[in-house]
Amino acid sequence: xxxxxxxxxxxxxxxxxxxxxxxxxxxxSDLPALRHKHRGLWQSYxxxxxxxxxxxxxxxxxxxxxxxxxxxxxxxxxxxEWLFADMGAQxxxxxxxxxxxxxxxxxxxxxxxxxACRVLVVENQEQLEKAxxxxxxxxxxxxxxxxxxxxxxxxxxxxxxxxxDFLRRGEELSKTQSPDFEAAxxxxxxxxxxxxxxxxxxxxxxxxxxxxxxNAVFQLSKASEYLDAGLGDKTLSFLPLCxxxxxxxxxxxxxxxxxVVHFPENAGTVANDIREVAPHIxxxxxxxxxxxHSQIELFLRDAIGPARWVYRHALDAGRAGVDAALEGxxxxxxGLHTRLLATLAFRNIRIFLGLQNCRSALTGAAPVPPELIRxxxxxxxxxxxxxGMTETAGFAASTPxxxxxxxxxxxxxxxxxxxxxxxxxxxVRGANVFAGYWRNAEKTAExxxxxxxxxxxxxxxxxxxxxxxxxxxxxxxxxxxGGKNITPTxxxxxxxxxxxxxxxxxxxxxxxxxxxxxxxxxxxxARYAQEQAIPYTDFASLARAPAIVELIQGEINxxxxxxxxVEQIKSFRIIDQLxxxxxxxxxxxxxLKRKVxxxxxxxxxxxxxxx
Amino acid sequence: MLLDVQNLETWYxxxxxxxxxxxxxxxxxxxxxxxxxxxxxxxxxxxxxxxxDPFKGKVLFDGVEVxxxxxxxxxxxxxxxxxxGRQVYPFLSVRENLMMGAYARRDRDAVERDIERVQAxxxxxxxxxxxxxxxxxxxxxxxxxIGRAYLSAPKLLMLDEPSLGLSPMLxxxxxxxxxxxxxxxxTAVLVVEQNAxxxxxxxxxxxxxxxxxxxxxxxxxVLSQKEDVxxxxxxxxxxxxxxxxxxxxxxxxxxx
Numbered sequence: 001x002x003x004x005x006x007x008x009x010x011x012x013x014x015x016x017x018x019x020x021x022x023x024x025x026x027x028x029s030d031l032p033a034l035r036h037k038h039r040g041l042w043q044s045y046x047x048x049x050x051x052x053x054x055x056x057x058x059x060x061x062x063x064x065x066x067x068x069x070x071x072x073x074x075x076x077x078x079x080x081e082w083l084f085a086d087m088g089a090q091x092x093x094x095x096x097x098x099x100x101x102x103x104x105x106x107x108x109x110x111x112x113x114x115x116a117c118r119v120l121v122v123e124n125q126e127q128l129e130k131a132x133x134x135x136x137x138x139x140x141x142x143x144x145x146x147x148x149x150x151x152x153x154x155x156x157x158x159x160x161x162x163x164x165d166f167l168r169r170g171e172e173l174s175k176t177q178s179p180d181f182e183a184a185x186x187x188x189x190x191x192x193x194x195x196x197x198x199x200x201x202x203x204x205x206x207x208x209x210x211x212x213x214x215n216a217v218f219q220l221s222k223a224s225e226y227l228d229a230g231l232g233d234k235t236l237s238f239l240p241l242c243x244x245x246x247x248x249x250x251x252x253x254x255x256x257x258x259x260v261v262h263f264p265e266n267a268g269t270v271a272n273d274i275r276e277v278a279p280h281i282x283x284x285x286x287x288x289x290x291x292x293h294s295q296i297e298l299f300l301r302d303a304i305g306p307a308r309w310v311y312r313h314a315l316d317a318g319r320a321g322v323d324a325a326l327e328g329x330x331x332x333x334x335g336l337h338t339r340l341l342a343t344l345a346f347r348n349i350r351i352f353l354g355l356q357n358c359r360s361a362l363t364g365a366a367p368v369p370p371e372l373i374r375x376x377x378x379x380x381x382x383x384x385x386x387x388g389m390t391e392t393a394g395f396a397a398s399t400p401x402x403x404x405x406x407x408x409x410x411x412x413x414x415x416x417x418x419x420x421x422x423x424x425x426x427x428v429r430g431a432n433v434f435a436g437y438w439r440n441a442e443k444t445a446e447x448x449x450x451x452x453x454x455x456x457x458x459x460x461x462x463x464x465x466x467x468x469x470x471x472x473x474x475x476x477x478x479x480x481x482g483g484k485n486i487t488p489t490x491x492x493x494x495x496x497x498x499x500x501x502x503x504x505x506x507x508x509x510x511x512x513x514x515x516x517x518x519x520x521x522x523x524x525x526a527r528y529a530q531e532q533a534i535p536y537t538d539f540a541s542l543a544r545a546p547a548i549v550e551l552i553q554g555e556i557n558x559x560x561x562x563x564x565x566v567e568q569i570k571s572f573r574i575i576d577q578l579x580x581x582x583x584x585x586x587x588x589x590x591x592l593k594r595k596v597x598x599x600x601x602x603x604x605x606x607x608x609x610x611x
Numbered sequence: 612m613l614l615d616v617q618n619l620e621t622w623y624x625x626x627x628x629x630x631x632x633x634x635x636x637x638x639x640x641x642x643x644x645x646x647x648x649x650x651x652x653x654x655x656x657x658x659x660x661x662x663x664d665p666f667k668g669k670v671l672f673d674g675v676e677v678x679x680x681x682x683x684x685x686x687x688x689x690x691x692x693x694x695x696g697r698q699v700y701p702f703l704s705v706r707e708n709l710m711m712g713a714y715a716r717r718d719r720d721a722v723e724r725d726i727e728r729v730q731a732x733x734x735x736x737x738x739x740x741x742x743x744x745x746x747x748x749x750x751x752x753x754x755x756x757i758g759r760a761y762l763s764a765p766k767l768l769m770l771d772e773p774s775l776g777l778s779p780m781l782x783x784x785x786x787x788x789x790x791x792x793x794x795x796x797x798t799a800v801l802v803v804e805q806n807a808x809x810x811x812x813x814x815x816x817x818x819x820x821x822x823x824x825x826x827x828x829x830x831x832x833v834l835s836q837k838e839d840v841x842x843x844x845x846x847x848x849x850x851x852x853x854x855x856x857x858x859x860x861x862x863x864x865x866x867x
Contacts, residue, residue, distance in 0.1 A: 526630070526631055526824070529618070529631060530618055530620060530630060530631040530667065533617065533618045533667075533668070533669075534618070535617050535618060535633040536631070536633055537633050537634070537818065537825045537827075537828035538825060538826055538827045538828050539826070541828070
């Protein structure tokens, strides 16, 4: 991107992830790398086995006639095969790309066409149906590989094969062609593409962000800066692997630190799996941590009196200590009795949540309510914020251990420059800035300045101590009729802290006052309704029940005093449809899409301004 | 409202089989509750009939709270259950089975009239009047079970899976007679069914249950037009897929 040669980025002396991978495999050959559950039992793949599978997949791909720089796609939930395909492709110089398992056939078609995907790995019959529905529009697609055979016994299609057959073919090839695989790893260069990540596209069509080997190696070299973990420590891979954060956490961080990646049985068992695995590292968006918090709060509401008393007492004591520590005061002296109570209560909560081993708890990708961090600090989990995006190939800033400052996301990572440009925009420069958008020079030029600064589209500020704060997406900032600038995301994050509110959209552009559309949390609201004997039948009737509207009003009333006068929510409506990731109103990561919501619920919104 | 169920909750040991169920049955109407295996449909009927005591919630029958009362007291009030799998007395004759339904009644003449009425609805039962009920076919046993329930002079007849083990033709016949009972006597009917197509066709109001909760409620006519209901329960929507089933990714849908 610049005229001058960028300085080489290396980790362990290697400049591509494929070479780091190979070196790690030689070092840790017999140690476990991946674990997944098969019929209820954890099964391990060692680093050696991981490498052999990746090699088999890579060689079998070459056997299909793939050329360096061509793209393969994976449409599957997180599982070891995902990584075999991804690393196999990377080692051979092909480009890996993940597609969200919740993608619709139309979205899949777009991504296959845009990336000129040659080989697509699909998880099962369900995903295969999507691929078959769109393959005629994807002339570049040569082969589809299915991981699970269930329901496909009579399948006969020249374009479709099974993943395990394909791997067996590759293992056959490995016997004679292993040197070619090694040569392919040697041929990789720092500037080559490692993989593509399609941005979820809340506005317009998704774009393929190109992550180069150099970006990935830079992040490898920074892993120990963000994470306090070492060889044999455990992680759970439960966020979508197509997302940059999980890609880094499940593919690259393990290579840097020697983590053992665990795959949940399925998306529904994450809460159990995390308890069972008790990971040392957890990175998740605020939504996940909020769920943990409300789970405990609601669980304790049903607990016996003494348990509730211990929890409240310990929490108050913990909070006092936390507030003092955050403000730099000496924590108040506490009696042995109180300390003992706190230790007992919080140890059990941590075990209940599966966080008893957790040394690095990180969150990001959305604003984090300060109350949430305070709560986790009180129970003894240091929940740190990190800032990053697809275009920075992962993190670009993070809160250092022991350096939490509420409302601030942290310090820039080493060798990463961050500045505040026009309109308060946060801009980033460093070896983590991505290589541009796939086949979209125009958007690339809009996003990266000629001298290498990435325009993040977020606005924020930097404190004198160098801490970065993220205020909002620039394009989301609301200007009211009174000319006040409002950052909706901050308000929404405060609302979302309530266990009864899953998500909210704050509205007020060009309006006299601010309002909100609220998506309620079915589980917790239904439970509340049952406790209070509020009759309802389906979701819509629950959302419309006067007592529920009152409940949400109460939650909003609790938030309003913490907001500036112009930001206070004067009116709200509950979205009376239960939305899932398949609905167009939500992104695959379950965030409400502001624009779609504004359009779809225009009558509801107008209703809040008409009276 | 003849039956008004409010926030009913039933547990089997540590397992909540039914949570926050709200449902109404109007007089003279057939109300259908649909759901897959394990949705909590039978639990609902058993709780209403007093076979199981609810953990929480109210059951207002004819304006009186009846939750937690003994099964026989509830049956005497006119809330009568036709249990799943018929449960006829196999060694009693058809007539004796019907008479067992009238066990709590003292109005002999009216009982006799009701037996004639049942025999008019189910001519087959007249033919087999003296036969042991255990020797009847499944469809005939279902007729006995419905007839027996009718003889207890119900205000609300609750039927648990009347189509179970019956041929499609017989199922339609049974539902036809259920409608006849409603039309001729004004008895309200609460029917629980897995066979959604039949239940939606013959019912007036419908509820859909999933995992112990009501997820949709509307008239049967409206429900049977809803796309998500059609896809999940009526085998409509997308065409056939690879495994001979319909395309599954469309079914991970919520209830609108």
